[in-house]
Amino acid sequence: MTTKPMVSVTHARKVFDVSQPWLERALSGQDKQMLVAVDDVSFAIKKGETFALVGESGSGKSTVARMVTGLLPATSGTFAIDDVPLDPKHGYPLALRRRLQMIFQDPYASLDPRWRVGQIIAEPMKAFGLARNEDEERVRVSHLLKLVGLDPADAVKFPHQFSGGQRQRIAIARALASDADVIVCDEPTSALDVSVQAQILNLMKDLQRDLSLTLLFISHNLAVVRYMADVIGVMYLGRLVEVARVETLFAQPRHPYTRMLLDAVPDLAMTGRSRQPVQGEVPNPISPPSGCTFHPRCPLANSRCQKEVPLMIDGVACHAVQENRKT
Amino acid sequence: MTSQSLTPPVLELRNLVVEFVTRHGTLRALDGISLSIAPGEVLGVVGESGAGKSLTGAAVIGLLEPPGRIASGEVLLAGQRIDHLPMEDLRHIRGKRIGTIFQDPLTSLDPLYRVGEQLIETIRTHLPVSEQEARARAIALLAEVGIPASEKRIDGYPHEFSGGMRQRVVIALALAAEPELIIADEPTTALDVSVQAQIIAVLKKLCRERGTAVMLITHDMGVIAETADRVAVMYAGRVIEIGPVRDVVKSPKHPYAKGLMGSIPALDERPERLLQIEGAMPRLTAIPQGCAFHPRCPHVMPRCHEARPVLEAVGAGQVACFLHEVGQ
Numbered sequence: 001m002t003t004k005p006m007v008s009v010t011h012a013r014k015v016f017d018v019s020q021p022w023l024e025r026a027l028s029g030q031d032k033q034m035l036v037a038v039d040d041v042s043f044a045i046k047k048g049e050t051f052a053l054v055g056e057s058g059s060g061k062s063t064v065a066r067m068v069t070g071l072l073p074a075t076s077g078t079f080a081i082d083d084v085p086l087d088p089k090h091g092y093p094l095a096l097r098r099r100l101q102m103i104f105q106d107p108y109a110s111l112d113p114r115w116r117v118g119q120i121i122a123e124p125m126k127a128f129g130l131a132r133n134e135d136e137e138r139v140r141v142s143h144l145l146k147l148v149g150l151d152p153a154d155a156v157k158f159p160h161q162f163s164g165g166q167r168q169r170i171a172i173a174r175a176l177a178s179d180a181d182v183i184v185c186d187e188p189t190s191a192l193d194v195s196v197q198a199q200i201l202n203l204m205k206d207l208q209r210d211l212s213l214t215l216l217f218i219s220h221n222l223a224v225v226r227y228m229a230d231v232i233g234v235m236y237l238g239r240l241v242e243v244a245r246v247e248t249l250f251a252q253p254r255h256p257y258t259r260m261l262l263d264a265v266p267d268l269a270m271t272g273r274s275r276q277p278v279q280g281e282v283p284n285p286i287s288p289p290s291g292c293t294f295h296p297r298c299p300l301a302n303s304r305c306q307k308e309v310p311l312m313i314d315g316v317a318c319h320a321v322q323e324n325r326k327t
Numbered sequence: 328m329t330s331q332s333l334t335p336p337v338l339e340l341r342n343l344v345v346e347f348v349t350r351h352g353t354l355r356a357l358d359g360i361s362l363s364i365a366p367g368e369v370l371g372v373v374g375e376s377g378a379g380k381s382l383t384g385a386a387v388i389g390l391l392e393p394p395g396r397i398a399s400g401e402v403l404l405a406g407q408r409i410d411h412l413p414m415e416d417l418r419h420i421r422g423k424r425i426g427t428i429f430q431d432p433l434t435s436l437d438p439l440y441r442v443g444e445q446l447i448e449t450i451r452t453h454l455p456v457s458e459q460e461a462r463a464r465a466i467a468l469l470a471e472v473g474i475p476a477s478e479k480r481i482d483g484y485p486h487e488f489s490g491g492m493r494q495r496v497v498i499a500l501a502l503a504a505e506p507e508l509i510i511a512d513e514p515t516t517a518l519d520v521s522v523q524a525q526i527i528a529v530l531k532k533l534c535r536e537r538g539t540a541v542m543l544i545t546h547d548m549g550v551i552a553e554t555a556d557r558v559a560v561m562y563a564g565r566v567i568e569i570g571p572v573r574d575v576v577k578s579p580k581h582p583y584a585k586g587l588m589g590s591i592p593a594l595d596e597r598p599e600r601l602l603q604i605e606g607a608m609p610r611l612t613a614i615p616q617g618c619a620f621h622p623r624c625p626h627v628m629p630r631c632h633e634a635r636p637v638l639e640a641v642g643a644g645q646v647a648c649f650l651h652e653v654g655q
Binding site for chain 2: 056057163165166193194195196197198199201202205220221222223224226227246250260261262263264265266267281282
């Protein structure tokens with residue numbers, strides 16, 4: 001607990017303007033429409049650990065990831081990697097950018113089809129001046145390719161000559177090329193088949209152990225998160241509703257939404273048992289419910305939940321849990 | 328549950344072969360698929376991308392995209408061959424006797440028509456009822472699939488429905504003409520987990536009540552585990568294992584099925600490492616000789632390189648692997 005966090009996020013908030021063009025608004029007499037994608041999200045990741053953000057579509061998990069990396073300017077909130085703060089105007093200082101890399105969901109879109117794999121992997125080295133000459137660059141590319149389970153001879157090939165899983169390996173090699181130690185992974189395996197997913201998850205775990213990487217892992221798949229994460233943050237409509245260590249979260253989920261989510265997931269062990277069907281759907285984030293946004297779907301909700309937004313206390317943001325309410 | 332009964336299976340595929348004739352030669356996408364679905368049974372068809380699961384569904388309803396074609400084998404619906412019927416006759420079977428549910432509910436509904444119009448049109452195409460009767464039926468159907476205030480929602484356009492609600496409309500459409508068989512191709516893949524559970528529950532309940540047989544095509548083993556009665560596992564255009572869901576999920580026999588089940592991260596435990604199968608599914612242009620899985624198989628034997636194993640009874644199911652041949 002005393003060690004300082006590698007990644008810290010405090011009170012992150014992101015509001016998107018989703019209004020119609022002004023003329024349309026003026027003609028139809030509409031107001032500006034704001035979508036609060038992320039609201040008051042705070043968490044910290046210890047060095048060498050994996051923090052996973054889970055949630056359904058529209059819960060804001062990818063928006064958090066993009067704000068942490070500085071790809072998307074936050075509306076408010078502070079971000080820091082290894083105590084170096086993100087400057088809202090200028091991003092991270094150059095010396096830190098080298099240490100922060102990202103792996104995206106779709107390996108078909110994240111690799112330039114006109115570049116050879118060797119060039120793709122060497123690009124971060126060039127950008128940060130990490131290789132003194134081309135020979136050294138080539139040696140490092142070969143080393144990285146071997147590290148992710150590819151052949152050094154693959155450096156001359158183009159991305160289209162690889163399968164989805166192999167491309168994701170290339171993306172990992174690229175992320176490691178600048179000696180990054182913080183990697184943000186946004187759904188890195190959800191475009192892959194399960195047997196390939198297993199290969200990539202195993203690879204990422206091995207690399208994390210060998211290179212002591214700190215990972216921010218975004219996923220909608222609870223089983224994948226269970227396998228990868230040390231700490232899990234559950235998001236619902238832009239807010240963190242529960243943060244707990246992986247064993248605790250799966251053994252004793254506390255927030256009603258977490259419990260519902262765990263009940264809803266089809267699992268191999270479920271054969272013959274039927275799931276608890278969940279009531280309702282995720283509401284429209286443009287006009288979220290008042291108070292606790294989960295209250296219309298919550299079995300424990302009462303009038304307080306309709307008015308007051310619950311604060312994150314002791315890892316869970318829920319009035320019912322804090323009041324010890326029972327069904 | 329049992330496939331051995333007096334009534335013929337709702338659907339039977341006998342040695343179905345689908346080929347694509349291309350400039351580079353003839354590609355065999357489905358290679359001798361044999362399976363059957365009993366009335367009221369849910370057969371899960373699983374496999375990774377490129378295994379041929381969706382193609383199997385498309386072949387059954389005669390919606391193969393040219394140059395794909397059924398090269399040999401038979402498709403029997405309630406004992407009658409339907410694979411050689413002319414397009415016009417097949418069109419009457421689709422919708423009437425075989426309903427379909429596709430992955431993306433937004434593309435399977437016409438955005439320009441109210442959902443009611445689409446339902447009524449489908450009902451009146453296949454059943455001899457009046458406009459009013461069809462409308463009453465449509466409202467009842469929407470209520471059955473769990474759409475609240477269905478008498479109002481029937482006049483809504485597809486974009487006014489959420490993803491989960493749209494998929495309910497698609498299920499209502501598929502059930503509109505009381506089909507004997509439903510082909511559901513990745514019906515929950517585009518939905519969030521909490522909604523997925525609702526859709527599966529609706530599909531399962533309605534099919535049980537009506538005795539409709541379902542061919543559930545998906546890559547999600549979790550969905551199969553809780554929905555299907557039997558499962559067929561496909562690899563490179565072939566069925567490599569088929570059997571009761573419990574057996575196939577809990578104790579798969581084929582090395583590929585074993586690897587597939589082991590590679591799925593579970594919710595109730597955290598293994599040190601996930602089981603992994605090296606390599607990837609072969610491309611259609613380069614399907615290995617003999618057993619298509621042999622280059623990736625940890626138990627490969629010399630004969631696997633030359634001879635192709637066929638499905639043989641092992642326990643309550645069937646497995647296509649020399650490891651499980653009688654006498655081994």
